[in-house]
Amino acid sequence: MNVIIIGGGAGGLSTASNIRKYDDDAQITVITRDKNVAYSPCAIPYVLSGDVRNFDDIIMHQPEEYLERGIKVLTEAEVLEIDKDQKTIKYILTQDKMRYERELEYDYLVMATGGAPFIPPVKGANLKGVFTIRTINDGLKIKEWAEKSRKAVVVGAGLIGLETAYGLKKMGLDVVVAEMVSQIVPRLLDPSMARLVQNYLEKEGIRVILGRSIEKIIGSESTEGILLGDEIIEADLVIMATGVRPETHLAEYLGCELGKWAIKVNEKMETSIPGIYAVGDCVEVTDAITGHPTQSPLGSTAVRQAKIAAKNIVGLAVEVEPVLNATVAKIGALEFGAVGLTKSVATHNGIFVISGKKRALTKARYYPGAKRIDVKMVCNLQGRIIGCQIVAEERVAERVDTMALAIAKKVTCYELVNMEFSYAPPVSMVIDPIILAAENACEKLEEIGG
Amino acid sequence: MNVIIIGGGAGGLSTASNIRKYDDDAQITVITRDKNVAYSPCAIPYVLSGDVRNFDDIIMHQPEEYLERGIKVLTEAEVLEIDKDQKTIKYILTQDKMRYERELEYDYLVMATGGAPFIPPVKGANLKGVFTIRTINDGLKIKEWAEKSRKAVVVGAGLIGLETAYGLKKMGLDVVVAEMVSQIVPRLLDPSMARLVQNYLEKEGIRVILGRSIEKIIGSESTEGILLGDEIIEADLVIMATGVRPETHLAEYLGCELGKWAIKVNEKMETSIPGIYAVGDCVEVTDAITGHPTQSPLGSTAVRQAKIAAKNIVGLAVEVEPVLNATVAKIGALEFGAVGLTKSVATHNGIFVISGKKRALTKARYYPGAKRIDVKMVCNLQGRIIGCQIVAEERVAERVDTMALAIAKKVTCYELVNMEFSYAPPVSMVIDPIILAAENACEKLEEIGG
Incomplete structure (x- = not known):
């Protein structure tokens, strides 16, 4: 059995490893454009902040380690052509700076093409000193540029934006975060909980500007600042953390059906074309609460999907579960996370909800070092828990997991x-x-009921 | 409505607070022999270790604070006589060193009499320098004696014994823990997991002796050591952490039915005598897995039971859940906990089980400060999880909670x-x-199935 996997991120490599786990004989080839594989893109900001010493540290495995397990990983390789009837793939391999065309046959093809940063069409986006952050190469370039910069603007207050902002602040830069909507991390937290995270960032000296769109990036050769509404924010470094779009070009080229957000897959992680699977940020998932298609651009989701795809490829019929998007982040000392729907998202989906809130402590009141913890629980009118958000300086991640299980078990x-x-x-x-x-x-x- | 509660620990005071929450008019009186109320007995070892500064810190509330909420708390008071037909109680009140006899009527009586340390009948147990550890007063006396001692033996390697041993070690004493059976914390962990905790204690300089019973305590006026098998262990301080027995004398006197372990209660926390409830360490509970009666001497259990008793007393019909004994402890840097049955206990109960084990890390492999974590999961042959044990230097408690929920939801x-x-x-x-x-x-x- 020949399996070709396109993409060397968490989804692609986990698929490869899982197939090998269940099938000693499969020929497994991973093709990736990236120079590095098996690294944790979500760790890039921690290298900027100095929490992790260097970019090499976040590379978990080298291609040679996969080869020892019979998994061939081809880096800096580019897919040229796929013949889905003949089940062949042509690709360009770069070796010693030479480019060679190669061809392989497959029985199963797995698309783990991930996502690509989305940059809104603003003037100046191509100036020097303007970066997106996705790969180790991006991280290296940002770090190099940041070392000779004084003022940074991060456009977009999603998780990667905030983590990068904190990393740059730790490098000694003045940092401004600019977010279009009226709160930070809008997909993750409701406004009151997001405010707690914002307070922490501000306490750490990061300026947060909400509700204003970037008009353009100013500068002649390299960036000098951005125009935000009618205010100019000086910046010799601009990070465009304005979202990631699923990379679906290859799927479209093959004729795989796309959904509202990304590649459509069935419960086996198989696309509309039999024998072609897809996993990770490039696929659309089902929301466990609403039943609607949604996205789940999380390493943990990719790894779960990879296991399902691999098992089905080797003939073990298993089905993927709908997602709750259990998420956690740590910025400096602050840990925050969420699972299920926020009150805003639930309401937007026409679900009537109430929310239980509590501010408490992470240890007994008298125990030194007890930290404040804020919990917000979203329930539908029958009392079923459909979401939970937690902010504290410790012990958030596992509580998110407990709530993920609670929500999954209704x-x-x-x-x-x-x-x-x-x-x-x-x-x-x-x-x-x-x-x-x-x-x-x-x-x-009870108040509502009475 | 008059409610009298006997006992000022977590069970008694939580019952009082919960009744007040649901009933503004109830007359609530708490009678306790102790001088202090509303303290955390499990925190006493942390005062010895210096993690918590002094014993006053672990007192959460004073009687006056309860009075503000209309809950009368009588400390250093002793129950003299109860007439269960007339529903009256006579007690001795100590005020300004004078003793007064008083009488009260009740509609509901709640026994929250807790437990008392059990000391095996060994010679020398009444020597000076031999202590049990249960109340703040015990803690004060131990601390005072320890300050002029050099060598301590803690008899019994349950949680309170180990925590006390660590506290004494931190005070600078040479410490030996002596346990009768062949492992530490036998009720909580299986031998291989207990060994990890023992390794930590030994690394911290505490000697652990297993499988030997204390024969006698040696000394003329105060302790000079213990005879353990045929070895003499020198000690000018001996802590008898040899278990706690439910305090059921009052219940027996009243004629309440006792079970195998303690006071028998129904799912409303009511004893065999209508109108008389019991909560906390003095009651018997039902094990969620085996369905057999068992004990759950945990503050968290007492608080849950108190809520159930209070609700039923005010007329809200709710039923208590069987217990899983979700437990966590922290000794120095080491956190460990368990929930459900150990493999040993399951096997002893005739349940065929397998156990899944994993040694992993608490953070990404490359992230500085990642700690080792050991997980052991006990499943029956249908795969249902019936127990879990976790040992690590961080992030254990919430994982135990996740597993408690998993076990409860089958x-x-x-x-x-x-x-x-x-x-x-x-x-x-x-x-x-x-x-x-x-x-x-x-x-x-799968191996078994195949």
Whole structure:
């Protein structure tokens, strides 16, 4: 069995590893344009901040390590042509700066083409000192440029934008974050919870400007600033963190059906063309709450999908679960995360909801080092939990996971208040903040009911 | 409505607070022998270790604060007589060193009498320098004695014994822990997981002796050591952490039915005598997995039971859930916890099980400060998860909570491997160690099945 995988990110390489796990004999080839494989793109900002020493550290594996397991990884290779009837693929291989055309046959093809940064069509986007952030190469170039810069603007207050802003701040730059809508991380948090994150960034000395669009980037050769509404923000470094679009060109070329957001796949991660699978940021997923198509550009999602695709390719019938987008981020000392729908998104989808809120502590009140924790739980009018947002300086990630499980298992706030949570003074409160938020949700539902 | 609650620990005071929450008019009186109320007994070792500055810090509330909410708390008071037909209670009140006899009527009586340390009948147990550890007063006396001591033996390697041993070590004493059975924390962890905790304690300079019983305590006026098998362990301080027995004398006196372990209550937390409730360490609970009666001497359990008792007393019919004993502890830098059954306990109960194990990291491999984490997941032969044990230097408590929810919702290891967990390099691995342990469990079940 020949399997060709296009893309060397989390989705592509996990598919390769999983196929090998279940099938000793499969011929597995990974083709990627990137020079590096198996690195964690979400770790790039941590190299800027100095939390991780250098870009080499975030590369988990080298192509040679895959070869030892019989997985051929071709880097700096470009797909030229695919014949889906003959099941052949032509590609360009670069070796010692020479380019060679090669051809391979496949039984299964997996598209793990990821996403590409989206840049809005503003004047000056091609000036020097203007960057997107996606690959290690981007990170290297940003770091080099930042070392001789003083003022940076990050356009876009999504997770990658904020993490990059914090990294640049730690490098010693003046940093401004400019976001078009009226809050930061709008896909992840409701306004009141986003405000807590914003407060932290501002406390760290990052200026956050909301509700204004970038008009243009100013400068002759390299950037000198951006025009934001009618204010000029000086900047010798501009990061365009204005979103990522699924990379679907190859799928379109092959004639795979696209959905509203990206490549359409069935529950086996197979595209509309039998034998051609797709995983990772380039595919569309189903939202577990709304049932509607959505996106899930998370490494953890790619890895889960890869396992499903691999199992189906080797003949083990398994189906992918709809997603809750369990997400966590850490910026400086602040950890925040969410799972399921925000109140805003739920309302936008026509779901009536209430939200239980609680501000509490991460340890017993008297225990030194207890941190504030804020929990917001979104429930529908039957009490079913459909979302949860958490902001604190510690112990957020696993609480997001607990809530992911609660949402997946259709737990209500009425049930959750009676659930067992562990307790010890140095690590928790005797009644967990999650339970307290669920109690608040129950009270609000009673108020409505009465 | 008059409610009298006997006992001022987590169970008693939470019952009082919850009744007040649902009923503005109830007359609520709490009677306790202790001088202090509303403190966290499990925090006493942290005062010894210096992590918490002093014993006053661990007192969460003063009696006056309860009085503001219309809850009368009588400290240093002793129950003299209860007439369950007339529904009256006579008690001795101590005020300005004078003792007064008082009488009160009740509609509902709540026993929250807790537990009392159990000391095996060994010679020398009444020598000076031999202590049990349960109340703040015990803590004060231990601290005072420890300050002039050099060598301590802690008899019993349960959680409170180990935490106390670590506290004494931090105070500068030579510390030996002596445990009768062949492992530490036998109720909580299986031998291989307990060994990880033991390794940590030994690394911290605490000697751990297993599989030997204390024969006697040696000394003329105060302790000079203990005889352990045929070895004499020198000690000018001995802590008898040999277990806690439910305090059921009052319940027996009243004629409440006792179970195998403690006071028997129904799902409303009511004893066999209508109108008399019981909560906390003095009651018997139902194990969620085996369905058998068991004990759950945890503050978190007491607080949950208190809510159920209070709601039923004010006329809101709710039922208590069987317990999973979700437990976490932190000793020095090491956090460990468990929920559900260990493999040993499951096997002892005639349940055939396999266990999935994984040693992994708490952050991305390349992220500085990643700690080792060990997970052991116990599943029955249908794959249902019935227990989980976790040892790591961080992020254990919330993982125990996630697993508590998984066990309560009857999740199988097959389901868990497809569950969504959040990921960010500074706080997790792209595939959570819990998922990896579940994968290992699935593999073991497949091996058996094949």
